[in-house]
Amino acid sequence: MGPHHNDATPNTDPPSSLLAAADLEKVRARDPEALGRLFDAYFGRLYSLAYRLMGNEAAAQDIVQELFLRVHKAAHQLDVTRDPAPWLLTITTNLCREKWRSRQGRQDKATLSLDAKPEYTENVAAKVATPEQDAIEADHGRLLEEALDRLPEPMRLVVVLHDMQGLNHEEIAEVIDEAAPAVRKRYSRALVKLRELLQDHKPDVLE
Amino acid sequence: MSERDNMNLTPEERQMQESVRDLGEVRADDAFRAKLRQQFVSGEIAEGETTAEAEAPKIVEMPPQKRRRRGFLAVLPAMAAMLAIIFFNGGDPEWEMKDVRGTGTVTVNEQTVDAADRDAVANLIVPQAHISVPEGVQLDIVLDGVLVVGVAGPAEFTLPDNPDGDDYAYQTTVHKGEFRIKTGPEFPGSQVLILTTEGRIEITGTTIAVYKNDEVTCVCVLEGTALIGKDGAHLDAIGAGMRKVMFVDGSEPAIIPIEPGHEHGLLEFEGYNEHTFDD
Numbered sequence: 001m002g003p004h005h006n007d008a009t010p011n012t013d014p015p016s017s018l019l020a021a022a023d024l025e026k027v028r029a030r031d032p033e034a035l036g037r038l039f040d041a042y043f044g045r046l047y048s049l050a051y052r053l054m055g056n057e058a059a060a061q062d063i064v065q066e067l068f069l070r071v072h073k074a075a076h077q078l079d080v081t082r083d084p085a086p087w088l089l090t091i092t093t094n095l096c097r098e099k100w101r102s103r104q105g106r107q108d109k110a111t112l113s114l115d116a117k118p119e120y121t122e123n124v125a126a127k128v129a130t131p132e133q134d135a136i137e138a139d140h141g142r143l144l145e146e147a148l149d150r151l152p153e154p155m156r157l158v159v160v161l162h163d164m165q166g167l168n169h170e171e172i173a174e175v176i177d178e179a180a181p182a183v184r185k186r187y188s189r190a191l192v193k194l195r196e197l198l199q200d201h202k203p204d205v206l207e
Numbered sequence: 208m209s210e211r212d213n214m215n216l217t218p219e220e221r222q223m224q225e226s227v228r229d230l231g232e233v234r235a236d237d238a239f240r241a242k243l244r245q246q247f248v249s250g251e252i253a254e255g256e257t258t259a260e261a262e263a264p265k266i267v268e269m270p271p272q273k274r275r276r277r278g279f280l281a282v283l284p285a286m287a288a289m290l291a292i293i294f295f296n297g298g299d300p301e302w303e304m305k306d307v308r309g310t311g312t313v314t315v316n317e318q319t320v321d322a323a324d325r326d327a328v329a330n331l332i333v334p335q336a337h338i339s340v341p342e343g344v345q346l347d348i349v350l351d352g353v354l355v356v357g358v359a360g361p362a363e364f365t366l367p368d369n370p371d372g373d374d375y376a377y378q379t380t381v382h383k384g385e386f387r388i389k390t391g392p393e394f395p396g397s398q399v400l401i402l403t404t405e406g407r408i409e410i411t412g413t414t415i416a417v418y419k420n421d422e423v424t425c426v427c428v429l430e431g432t433a434l435i436g437k438d439g440a441h442l443d444a445i446g447a448g449m450r451k452v453m454f455v456d457g458s459e460p461a462i463i464p465i466e467p468g469h470e471h472g473l474l475e476f477e478g479y480n481e482h483t484f485d486d
Contacts (some may be wrong), residue, residue, distance in 0.1 A: 008371070032248045032249065032250075033248075035247055035248045036244065036247075036248045039244050039247050040244075041245075043240060043243075043244070044232060044234070044235070044237070047233065047234075047240075048232040048233045048234075048237040051235075052233065057236070059323075060233075060235075061235070061236075061239055064235075064242060064243065065252075067245075068243060068247045068252055069253060072247060072250065072252050072253045073253055086403050099276065100471075121445065140226070141229070141230060144226055144227065144230060145230065148227070148230075150467065151467075152467050152470045152471045152474060153471050154471060154474040154475055154478060155474065159227055163224055163227040163228045163231075164227065164228070164230065171407040176478075178478045178479075178481050179481040179482060181481075182477070182478055182481040186474065186478070188216070188220065189217070191219075191220040191223040191224060192219075192220065192223075194223050194227070195219055195220070195222075195223050198223075
């Protein structure tokens, strides 16, 4: 799976890439073995990103299926001098954002007449009161995952890219095509919001 | 890989950050992974799809951030209008379409044009224009350096006039739908007044959204503070993260946290317009 270097020739592999330039050239030609190496190198990271952004397995599977379809169709456009990771992360996040928008459009239409009802805080309160909720309150990881799912999507996006995918703010800005200061600000807000959501759920989780 | 050192996070924020990092990677179902890999490697995944290189998708699909360049002939009317404004108005900025997205129409002062015809839409934008967009169309209009407003259809509003020395620098009316507004660096500090049938919203420097339908006016504040009330004598100062809901039937208004879906829309609007005032 790793890069195959010949010591006699200069290394022209893209920096940070999990695949050598030679492999990426073969990906461009849709060589099955190279496609397999690309898949093996990045599938786990991209699936995890899709899952964290979409919040469930079915949606994550839909996203990565569409992602690899697009990668296959656009393989000839791959820039072999660059690490393909940002390209793949960009496609994945864009697919998730498209999905959010289509879902958001339906949601806005459905809830506009319900603006007066604080359904969101009510839902949280209702959740705290259920016996099942009592049962999982000890599980901080699950609570945190639930809180993450309830973060507004643009906030969730920067938290996941920063803390789960290891991107810095400038790299996130590149991926989501926004300014780095805006990303930084949103990231900080997101952490505060996430903490609030956890506190709503179970205050002593954070103690 | 991440520049995690130079951030001025509070201890609480850092605790959150560390907790999130501890969550780790999510593993896919093995059978799903194996099947998708086989389809990808064999090319089966693209069967039935167009594989011609010329028709391959444009894979980085980002919203346009830069102002559109219009053809010379198309901008002639706008140039003429601008000259007139400069002559009479001392060079004040003018409202200009920033972007229009989606499929449908845009109606400005009873003239309806296809949203895809960007030049036609742009040429209709004038101060105090009565604008409506159907579901599926989003329109952003900018007053250079001062304000950017965005509507997501179905929506109907009246674009503010240029300042005229009254108490409020800008005044606009939201008739229905979703209306977002963000102030820019050259915003003079005087107030923007937004009116609906249920209330009035006064802002001085902020990002907010106004949702208006047959039952309520809901004002969400993302940044800064907005004064919101039924009339000038009953204004509440609503801060970031909160919203005020005013009812058509006269019920007691509610001040509650922003609904996540609305916050999402505002964050996208803010991100989308991050560079709007850069020029």
